[in-house]
Amino acid sequence: MKPILEVNKICMDFGGLRALDQLDLEVKSGEIVALIGPNGAGKTTFFNCVTGIYAPTSGNIFLHDMKGKSSSLNGLKPNKITEKGLARTFQNIRLFSEMTVLENVMVGCHCRSTASILGALFRNKKTVQEEEEIVRKSYGILQKVGISEYVNEMAKNLPYGAQRRLEIARALATEPLLLLLDEPAAGMNPQETKELDELIVRLRDNEGLSILLIEHDMKLVMSLSDRIFVMDYGRKIAQGTPAEVRENPVVIKAYLGDDS
Amino acid sequence: MIIVDYLKKSFFVAIWFMFLTFPIMVIRVDSIEGIVEWRWQNMLLVGIGSFILSLVGRYIRIKQEKAARSVQKGRVQQLKSSLLIDPKMYLPGLALISLLVLVFPFLFSVYQTNIMTTALMYIVLGLGLNIVVGLAGLLDLGYVAFYAVGAYCYALLNHHFGLSFWLALPLGALLGALFGIVLGFPVLRLRGDYLAIVTLGFGEIIRLVLENWNEFSFGPSGIANIDRPNFFGIDMSLNESIIALYYMMVCLVLFSIFMVNRLQSSRIGRAWIALREDEIACQAMGIDKTKTKLTAFALGATWAGMVGVIFAAKTTFVNPASFTFLESAIILSIVVLGGMGSIVGVVVGALVLILLPEYLRAFSDYRMLLFGAIMVIMMVFRPQGIIGNVRKSYLFQEKKG
Numbered sequence: 326m327k328p329i330l331e332v333n334k335i336c337m338d339f340g341g342l343r344a345l346d347q348l349d350l351e352v353k354s355g356e357i358v359a360l361i362g363p364n365g366a367g368k369t370t371f372f373n374c375v376t377g378i379y380a381p382t383s384g385n386i387f388l389h390d391m392k393g394k395s396s397s398l399n400g401l402k403p404n405k406i407t408e409k410g411l412a413r414t415f416q417n418i419r420l421f422s423e424m425t426v427l428e429n430v431m432v433g434c435h436c437r438s439t440a441s442i443l444g445a446l447f448r449n450k451k452t453v454q455e456e457e458e459i460v461r462k463s464y465g466i467l468q469k470v471g472i473s474e475y476v477n478e479m480a481k482n483l484p485y486g487a488q489r490r491l492e493i494a495r496a497l498a499t500e501p502l503l504l505l506l507d508e509p510a511a512g513m514n515p516q517e518t519k520e521l522d523e524l525i526v527r528l529r530d531n532e533g534l535s536i537l538l539i540e541h542d543m544k545l546v547m548s549l550s551d552r553i554f555v556m557d558y559g560r561k562i563a564q565g566t567p568a569e570v571r572e573n574p575v576v577i578k579a580y581l582g583d584d585s
Numbered sequence: 586m587i588i589v590d591y592l593k594k595s596f597f598v599a600i601w602f603m604f605l606t607f608p609i610m611v612i613r614v615d616s617i618e619g620i621v622e623w624r625w626q627n628m629l630l631v632g633i634g635s636f637i638l639s640l641v642g643r644y645i646r647i648k649q650e651k652a653a654r655s656v657q658k659g660r661v662q663q664l665k666s667s668l669l670i671d672p673k674m675y676l677p678g679l680a681l682i683s684l685l686v687l688v689f690p691f692l693f694s695v696y697q698t699n700i701m702t703t704a705l706m707y708i709v710l711g712l713g714l715n716i717v718v719g720l721a722g723l724l725d726l727g728y729v730a731f732y733a734v735g736a737y738c739y740a741l742l743n744h745h746f747g748l749s750f751w752l753a754l755p756l757g758a759l760l761g762a763l764f765g766i767v768l769g770f771p772v773l774r775l776r777g778d779y780l781a782i783v784t785l786g787f788g789e790i791i792r793l794v795l796e797n798w799n800e801f802s803f804g805p806s807g808i809a810n811i812d813r814p815n816f817f818g819i820d821m822s823l824n825e826s827i828i829a830l831y832y833m834m835v836c837l838v839l840f841s842i843f844m845v846n847r848l849q850s851s852r853i854g855r856a857w858i859a860l861r862e863d864e865i866a867c868q869a870m871g872i873d874k875t876k877t878k879l880t881a882f883a884l885g886a887t888w889a890g891m892v893g894v895i896f897a898a899k900t901t902f903v904n905p906a907s908f909t910f911l912e913s914a915i916i917l918s919i920v921v922l923g924g925m926g927s928i929v930g931v932v933v934g935a936l937v938l939i940l941l942p943e944y945l946r947a948f949s950d951y952r953m954l955l956f957g958a959i960m961v962i963m964m965v966f967r968p969q970g971i972i973g974n975v976r977k978s979y980l981f982q983e984k985k986g
Contacts, residue, residue, distance in 0.1 A: 407871035421862035432859045436871025445851030477978035
């Protein structure tokens with residue numbers, strides 16, 4: 326399989342601090358890839374570079390879509406990157422809390438719809454149809470993610486697990502090729518984690534999505550991912566299948582420390 | 586049983602009030618004529634008034650207590666908002682309001698009509714600022730600048746070229762939008778407090794330019810003898826033209842409500858609210874931050890430009906003193922007090938904040954103090970404003986199988 330995301334020798338400096346150091350990473354189409362590492366290893370920084378929140382100091386990021394078209398994501402604004410087909414969720418939930426659950430997802434449809442101000446004011450046939458389509462599509466996504474019961478609820482009133490799911494729903498509404506999940510299971514109980522596991526697999530199998538996730542829950546990571554990248558101090562220290570990574574002495578050392 | 590009890594209580598409240606107000610409301614000593622006048626009808630009015638108020642107050646309190654007792658907090662809020670959109674109350678209420686609005690100039694004096702026109706202008710200003718502050722969450726303290734732009738647009742063009750009001754109206758709107766974008770560009774990266782400071786500065790710059798650039802704006806002495814709007818070429822007396830302006834303002838208010846309502850539940854409206862809620866998440870959803878901010882500034886300023894033209898036509902005189910920071914503060918208060926992002930809230934807020942000081946002329950010197958006090962109390966007890974924003978909800982029929 327060909328890669329969908331290709332990251333070459335990416336570096337990110339904050340003043341004198343090198344947060345990402347010559348990092349290479351690729352995600353193949355239809356793959357679930359996990360990015361793990363101790364706290365402060367630079368995982369979220371990596372996500373922020375890829376999604377355009379930070380501009381990387383050096384290195385290249387490419388997105389190859391299904392039709393074989395490649396585009397460089399370097400220096401693009403976050404919204405342009407989302408348009409290209411890369412959606413993300415946030416580690417610390419960032420929902421639009423004063424909007425309803427459905428509206429949160431409808432916002433996600435923004436970059437796949439075209440209604441202008443004039444369209445909004447005159448409500449021509451096209452705009453009305455598009456709006457109906459957005460509502461229908463958003464509701465469909467809520468059903469898919471399993472939170473359609475909360476449809477008209479304010480996002481801030483949702484239980485924690487449902488908020489995490491809504492973040493995923495919102496990201497799905499942007500019709501991504503690759504979904505970046507930043508600690509989707511953080512703060513979830515074992516039952517919720519198990520359901521999340523099933524949801525992610527379902528998204529891959531039914532929607533043909535590729536998924537790159539940061540996660541600390543090793544049980545989830547090991548059961549879910551096809552491949553794992555391990556980071557420490559901004560560098561990639563290991564990569565491979567779950568079995569390989571589990572046995573890798575470098576990884577064990579990074580997590581548990583040197584026993585000398 | 587309970588009803589009788591409440592009637593009794595209210596009756597005693599009325600008696601108490603009648604007794605309390607007796608010395609000032611009933612007895613009047615005419616020291617010149619040397620006679621004492623007994624105004625018993627005042628006592629009756631006080632009695633009836635306090636009786637009704639007390640009864641209504643009790644009724645509302647019972648209702649609230651009942652609601653609080655039976656259901657949890659979430660439901661109470663639903664009950665409160667449903668009172669506003671209850672179809673049984675809604676249609677007759679709307680009919681009553683429209684009737685009142687229609688016959689207002691015939692019921693009340695020209696002076697009252699003039700005040701009402703002012704209040705209507707502030708409704709439109711509030712609706713405009715509501716786009717910027719309430720929906721897009723960009724704290725704009727220099728909104729009055731766009732108002733000034735509209736007013737001077739008509740004043741200058743009318744003074745130099747005799748441009749008619751109806752041509753100036755769209756021109757003022759356009760110029761307002763243009764200035765909105767001009768202000769928007771430098772502040773794209775700013776938010777919160779920093780944005781507020783820069784917009785405040787912008788508002789002052791416009792005012793100072795108008796005050797000091799004598800060749801252009803005739804300085805502090807302003808521009809006088811601006812034409813009143815001409816309606817279909819009919820010759821009108823001053824009073825008639827005030828009434829005509831009132832009706833025009835009513836139309837503009839309806840038009841603005843219609844437009845803002847459509848905007849806020851549209852794709853672009855959702856983008857504004859998303860921007861207000863979380864800028865980073867908003868961008869991650871594929872929304873162009875720059876474009877969204879600029880449209881908010883431009884569309885907000887459009888209304889201010891339009892109302893500015895009307896202001897110039899209404900007062901037939903403009904000078905920089907009309908566009909001080911106090912004006913911005915009043916408009917912002919309307920939005921915050923009424924309820925950020927809520928159209929009904931802005932309408933109510935404008936009526937309260939503009940009509941109240943007009944009818945309480947005695948307090949005119951303490952307006953700023955009153956503002957401060959009301960704002961503080963509101964922010965403490967009801968931070969969402971008089972009428973909070975209710976989001977549109979959708980009904981879905983679950984497919985079975």
